[in-house]
Amino acid sequence: MFQKGLLVVLSAPSGTGKSTVARLLVQRNSRLRLSVSATTREPRKGEVEGKDYFYKTVDEFKSMIENDEFVEWVEYCGNYYGTPKKYIEDSIENGFDVLLEIEVEGAAKIKEKYPDCVLIFMLPPSFDELKKRIEGRGTEKPEVIENRLNQARREIKCIDMYDYFVINDSIDNAINSVNIILQAEKSKVKRNKDLLEHIGFDRR
Numbered sequence: 001m002f003q004k005g006l007l008v009v010l011s012a013p014s015g016t017g018k019s020t021v022a023r024l025l026v027q028r029n030s031r032l033r034l035s036v037s038a039t040t041r042e043p044r045k046g047e048v049e050g051k052d053y054f055y056k057t058v059d060e061f062k063s064m065i066e067n068d069e070f071v072e073w074v075e076y077c078g079n080y081y082g083t084p085k086k087y088i089e090d091s092i093e094n095g096f097d098v099l100l101e102i103e104v105e106g107a108a109k110i111k112e113k114y115p116d117c118v119l120i121f122m123l124p125p126s127f128d129e130l131k132k133r134i135e136g137r138g139t140e141k142p143e144v145i146e147n148r149l150n151q152a153r154r155e156i157k158c159i160d161m162y163d164y165f166v167i168n169d170s171i172d173n174a175i176n177s178v179n180i181i182l183q184a185e186k187s188k189v190k191r192n193k194d195l196l197e198h199i200g201f202d203r204r
């Protein structure tokens with residue numbers, strides 16, 4: 001029985017390990033696809049065009065906005081980030097679940113446009129641990145690190161908007177928690193009206 005895909009938003013302060021968790025989640029679940037965002041930020045060492053992001057100039061990004069190619073976009077820490085519309089809508093229509101790895105402002109916009117989506121916030125085990133992870137990454141200048149820590153403080157304050165939280169104390173625990181959430185969400189009666197009808201369950 002066909003079931004439309006689930007739109008899942010995963011947010012977390014920078015340095016929490018959300019990209020690693022997101023990548024492993026899609027590797028281990030063939031029904032789950034990762035949406036690749038467009039950004040004007042410079043690629044970090046090791047990042048790959050089309051896999052981590054679609055890297056755009058500011059002009060290119062602005063013309064994508066004008067052409068209505070994003071379901072949401074934001075300016076974050078001086079760069080633009082946006083979620084391409086076509087990929088997520090096609091995937092959901094074809095029964096694939098889609099994972100968006102985006103920050104809190106974008107998550108709020110997605111919730112408004114797709115009220116059936118599931119919002120998950122991932123937390124580091126502690127703020128000190130987050131600081132260590134951001135500094136340890138070694139790819140950012142001190143002022144960028146400070147900026148990202150302040151951003152993290154602001155983002156954690158938005159957790160009330162989310163449906164679930166998971167703590168990334170270990171990658172496997174975080175992945176298990178997200179999988180359990182997805183399984184529960186996909187088992188909700190309201191998401192399975194057609195299936196329940198099909199097996200002859202008369203609710204009237």
Ligand code: 5GP
Nearest residue numbers: 014037038074076081082083101102103106
């Ligand atoms: P980073 O520069 O560390 O890759 O990403 C910075 C923040 O932007 C992260 O929280 C990341 O999840 C978020 N982000 C990435 N792509 C998008 C997007 O398309 N939309 C929004 N709203 N945030 C995004």
